[in-house]
Amino acid sequence: MKQSPSRKSPWRFLTLLVGAFVFLFPFYYMLIGSLQAEPDPSVKGAFPSPGNLTGKNYTEINAAIDLGRSLLNSGIFTGGVILGTLVFGVLTGYALARLQFRGRGAVFNLMLLVQVVPFQLLTIPLYVLIVRSYGLADSYLGMIAPFAINSTAVFVFRQYFLQLPQELFDAARIDGAGELNILWRVAIPLVKPALLTGVLLTFIGPWNEFLWPFLITKQQDLQPLAVSLSNYLTTVSARAANPFGAVLAGACVLAAPAIGMFIVFQRRFISSSLESGVKG
């Protein structure tokens, strides 16, 4: 490879190495801290000592917030958002990419516009409407509704459908296939990898989302893990024996699925971020 400026430069590698340490260390420390029987904030505590290791923090956090139930809630919330985005987002992305109809330009511009509306600013009116007017507090529907179709994913779907050759669609239409049929039998099979990208892209948002489910779930057995963990952090932790150990154990459980998914599919994650970033 010909890389004009600085082919062999140890400083580049060193910079990156220092950077990687700064980025990864908190996660390493999170794991170590979650396994310590006694919290050890000294420098020595950053290295695991076999005598101080325990799984007790995990049972403690599980007793306090019912990890299984919280994870199930996170899963239902995330699953609902992914389902909505896949079904309606694919229909919208396909229509925007391949169908000529009245209002297409308007819908496209709307989709771009929505991506710059900061969601937090809609918090108060959405809270009033969904909780007070529609009575959807403490329900999965209320949790999912504001995120039901992810606009960034719609945009990514559209980009992929746009790349397919027009002849394919002409041929299918000449054969008399309906649009729903063409979408299902021709277009979707060709963009299956894109659908996976869309799922991954959609996954991180609701899995990590805090403010909205925090506002609308007061019942503990409906709270996603991020919410119950933060409640533990702000209220219960002061009274626990090893509060940081339990918090870090919960943090590991919350972070693991997203990080795991990311590492397995990192190529797709990165390319989708690149694309949505460059074109959006």
Added chain:
Amino acid sequence: MSARGRSGRGGVLSSVLGKQPIGTAFVTPYVVFLAVIFAYPLGFAVYMSFHDYFFTAPGAIVERPWVGFANYAAVLSDPAVRRSFVNVGIFLLINVPLTVVLSLVLAYALNAAIRWRTFFRVSYYVPYVAASVAVVGVWLFLFNSDGLVNRLLGPLAPDPSWLVNSALAMPTVAFYVTWKQLGFFILLYLAALQNVSKDLYEAASMDGAGRLKSFWNVTVPGVRPATTLVVLLATVTGANLFTEPYLLTGGGGPDGASASPVLIMYQKGIEQGNPDIGSAIGVLLVIGVLLLALAERRFVGREDR
């Protein structure tokens, strides 16, 4: 053939509805979603901010009198709200330049043919993928008065410590968010670097430009559109700040020194039951972000024209 025949017959119709009017049916759920989740609440927020709006039992019919700018006047004269806007200003002053510089430098270093490239990319992106609630836990552990960071600093450790120090709480939050989001911006710059022509680097080195000089004269202008985007996105992220001050500094402490506008909006609008005041804060925040975005565009993107 049949396709052409159909469009011929429906000439007038298709000029009104388009060639494939079924597209309208396909996008209807999405449009309804945008209307219900974005457009209506946005209008409703503006409505609430000009009326005396309060929570009532469902179905109760009450008077919601028009109060003009009274809510805005209340908001603007409230020291806690003013403080939160100053706080977000401090946040942006630290977060935005730091994000631009660090992500560009790291992306530039990462763009070379270098060992362990995938490893580096993955490690920079991991904080972005992990939930803020999860990572806040470990930062509390690292930065509390008895934490690892202070143990390493020894006598240099600040007193009072990071998150309970009124001068350092907001900067610490800003550093946290910079660290958390950086991976995403590194990827943006990585993509932009692909578009900077290799010839320009060759020409620069022919002219005898050193590494730093060619970075400054070729790379920085070459990625200017990406910089505009990074600045804009970082600003929007900053305006949305809630989770981090809420959890890292125990609800915006010490004494409101790290409270963000969204945090105040939540406290006033929902905790204290004044959605009209909360909406006014929200509207002011949107206007502020729009003005800032316009100013940044002029400033950062000035050589685009």
